[in-house]
Amino acid sequence: MKKIGSYLVRLVREWGPVIIAVLIIRSFLVESFMVPTGSMLETIELGDFMLVNKFIYGIKLPLSDRTIVPVTSPGRGDIVVFRFPMDPDLPGEPGRVSRIFPKWLPILPLYWDKDAGFFKWYVPRNFIKRCVAIGGDTVEYRNKDLYVNGVRQVETQVVHRDYRRLPGLDPVPSDFQKSWLDHRFYQTSQSPYIRDNFGPVVVPENHIFCMGDNRDNSEDSRFWGPLDLRYVKGKPLVLYFSSKAAAASATGAAPNILKIVFSPWAIRLNRIGHIVR
Numbered sequence: 001m002k003k004i005g006s007y008l009v010r011l012v013r014e015w016g017p018v019i020i021a022v023l024i025i026r027s028f029l030v031e032s033f034m035v036p037t038g039s040m041l042e043t044i045e046l047g048d049f050m051l052v053n054k055f056i057y058g059i060k061l062p063l064s065d066r067t068i069v070p071v072t073s074p075g076r077g078d079i080v081v082f083r084f085p086m087d088p089d090l091p092g093e094p095g096r097v098s099r100i101f102p103k104w105l106p107i108l109p110l111y112w113d114k115d116a117g118f119f120k121w122y123v124p125r126n127f128i129k130r131c132v133a134i135g136g137d138t139v140e141y142r143n144k145d146l147y148v149n150g151v152r153q154v155e156t157q158v159v160h161r162d163y164r165r166l167p168g169l170d171p172v173p174s175d176f177q178k179s180w181l182d183h184r185f186y187q188t189s190q191s192p193y194i195r196d197n198f199g200p201v202v203v204p205e206n207h208i209f210c211m212g213d214n215r216d217n218s219e220d221s222r223f224w225g226p227l228d229l230r231y232v233k234g235k236p237l238v239l240y241f242s243s244k245a246a247a248a249s250a251t252g253a254a255p256n257i258l259k260i261v262f263s264p265w266a267i268r269l270n271r272i273g274h275i276v277r
Contacts, residue, residue, distance in 0.1 A: 031234065033081055033126060034246065039212030039219065040128055043079070043157050043276075044236075045268070047246035050276060052081050052234040066230070073229060074131040074208050076148070079276060082210070083231040084125045086186065086224050091122030126233065129210035129220050130157075139209050140199035141222065146211070147200075155213075162216040168197025177201050186224045198222045208232075236276035242268035 035048045044050075057072060057080075074080050090097050091111055097120060100110040113120045133139045133148050140147040143165055146155060169190065173179060180201050185194050195216070203209045207226035212218025221227060245263035260266075 035128060038217060039214050041214040042159055043213045045242060047243045048239050048271065049241040050236045050239050053237050054234040056235050057232050074232060076131060076134060078131045079236050080131055081126055081128050081233045081236060082227055083233060084127045085227060085231050087124035091120050129212050131208045132211050133203050133209035135203050135205040135207055137203045138200050139203060142197060144196050157213050158215050159213060160216050166192055166196045169193045180225055183225055191223055194222055239271050239274040242271035
């Protein structure tokens with residue numbers, strides 16, 4: 001027993017500081033992120049793995065949206081990683097699940113599912129888009145052209161893969177701003193009518209307007225509304241890995257690591273080390 005005890009003490013001494021350092025770096029400075037969708041093509045490919053600077057937009061309490069040390073806010077043109085705002089805070093109907101750890105001390109994203117009688121691990125999804133407007137800006141999208149504060153934006157990074165120009169709402173409702181803020185365009189019968197013709201709307205303070213560079217295939221602020229700054233997690237830095245195997249299986253969930261490991265021919269060597277802009 002003494003040998004086992006001394007071994008455990010030595011193990012904690014040797015690896016404890018390393019584990020703590022990794023947790024601090026991941027929570028406050030840099031985190032890995034995989035691109036799960038094609039909404040940012042051609043800027044970012046499906047299956048790109050990147051390091052995200054979490055410090056630049058403020059230090060948050062780990063596993064929460066609460067900023068404890070504000071630093072700066074996203075600017076127009078910044079690519080941002082954020083928690084998808086339409087995902088619920090809890091993984092189930094109210095009353096079905098309860099937190100294991102209190103909201104003010106979110107050590108692990110672990111919940112108790114009363115119906116299943118078992119634990120549930122739940123983390124809202126992370127998305128990546130480009131900030132095109134900030135709080136106070138007026139945004140309008142006319143026939144696939146973006147206007148911010150009445151000025152047509154020159155967007156060399158944007159691609160359009162659908163030759164069609166879908167008609168907008170006719171007539172445009174007088175309460176368009178309120179409808180947008182109330183998420184009436186998110187996965188409803190009105191959604192197709194605001195893809196190519198949207199607004200104008202005014203972005204609320206402490207929010208940003210995000211769009212994907214793959215403009216015809218991006219579920220973004222046109223549909224689910226303005227992004228609250230508290231959901232912004234960081235800014236991509238560099239691609240450290242890229243694989244077509246990950247892209248083939250990407251569904252918004254975790255990538256199939258085994259498929260990536262056993263598909264070395266699918267690695268995109270030319271993308272490794274690429275600076276994300």
